[in-house]
Amino acid sequence: MAFSLLHRHRHPAPPAEPAEKGISDKDYGFIRDLVYQRSRINLGENKRELVNARLVKRLRATGLPTYAAYIAFIRTPAGDEERMHLIDAISTNHTSFMREIDHFRFLSREILPAAVQGAYRENEFRMWSAASSTGEEAYSAGLVMANALGEPPKMRWTCDCSDISTRVLQTAKNATYDASRLQQVPPDWVRRYFTQASTKPGESLFQVRPELRAHYRFHHLNLLGAAYPFTKPFHLIFCRNVMIYFDRPTQEELVDRLTRILAPGGYLLIGHAESLTGVKNQLKNVRPAIYRKPE
Numbered sequence: 001m002a003f004s005l006l007h008r009h010r011h012p013a014p015p016a017e018p019a020e021k022g023i024s025d026k027d028y029g030f031i032r033d034l035v036y037q038r039s040r041i042n043l044g045e046n047k048r049e050l051v052n053a054r055l056v057k058r059l060r061a062t063g064l065p066t067y068a069a070y071i072a073f074i075r076t077p078a079g080d081e082e083r084m085h086l087i088d089a090i091s092t093n094h095t096s097f098m099r100e101i102d103h104f105r106f107l108s109r110e111i112l113p114a115a116v117q118g119a120y121r122e123n124e125f126r127m128w129s130a131a132s133s134t135g136e137e138a139y140s141a142g143l144v145m146a147n148a149l150g151e152p153p154k155m156r157w158t159c160d161c162s163d164i165s166t167r168v169l170q171t172a173k174n175a176t177y178d179a180s181r182l183q184q185v186p187p188d189w190v191r192r193y194f195t196q197a198s199t200k201p202g203e204s205l206f207q208v209r210p211e212l213r214a215h216y217r218f219h220h221l222n223l224l225g226a227a228y229p230f231t232k233p234f235h236l237i238f239c240r241n242v243m244i245y246f247d248r249p250t251q252e253e254l255v256d257r258l259t260r261i262l263a264p265g266g267y268l269l270i271g272h273a274e275s276l277t278g279v280k281n282q283l284k285n286v287r288p289a290i291y292r293k294p295e
């Protein structure tokens, strides 16, 4: 003991680097492992700059001067909420209305007409936007539904939305978007399905109408976490632009879980930059980025 104290005194630990200098190998390794454990997002070595850019803001928000101090904090029970903010800060939430529009055309031209004609032998159509981010994907699908089925609809439909980030999920629940985000939505649909939500000068916000919002439910969930909270199978699952962040075993586990909760004949849509090639699965690839569970 005496020796170690003396030793420490003679060779004091170098002061921890301020965050602006970047993140050390050890600290990056810790953050990478934590993010993987909590979200299964696989941060490669080349994401270090991005992680640093995003976490500097968390250091500022918590008032902690170094990564060493930040990590020490998130290891304590008091750091529980901050661990959530960390995942929020790391995850990429980019999305937009009518993104990858072929999927919405396929919904309107193929999936919905078949559903209305009784393809699923049910008078209810259930969708899930599984990594919904701020909601644009789910509401784009809802606009297609409302346009095809009317409001009130001639067939019941629901849409569950989920994300690992509470922050983006809150935006999805609010369903309020700046006019600039609605550029890909046909103006007629904006008039029919949105209300002006702000009258402040210089602000132009639109909110999805309450009749449409009534079809939606929101869940904070990790796609690779606890059992899903759904009781009925889905006819359509959007799981787009999230698989790209996972490693192969995680992708296989996720596709297996999604397949189990799809109704026979139900569809899984993935991002156009993603592919299930090389990912073991029981689905039929019917179009690019469109998979179907056998009947």
Ligand SMILES: C[S@@+](CC[C@H](N)C(=O)[O-])C[C@H]1O[C@@H](n2cnc3c(N)ncnc32)[C@H](O)[C@@H]1O
Residues within 6 Å of the ligand: 038, 039, 040, 041, 091, 092, 093, 094, 095, 096, 099, 130, 131, 132, 133, 134, 137, 162, 163, 164, 165, 168, 221, 222, 223, 224, 239, 240, 241, 242, 271
């Ligand atoms: C790039 S956005 C995709 C949004 C939308 N699906 C689209 O394609 O436009 C990816 C979303 O996946 C969420 N995410 C990442 N890992 C997740 C996980 N393990 N479980 C649930 N959501 C996750 C992120 O929080 C983020 O909002």
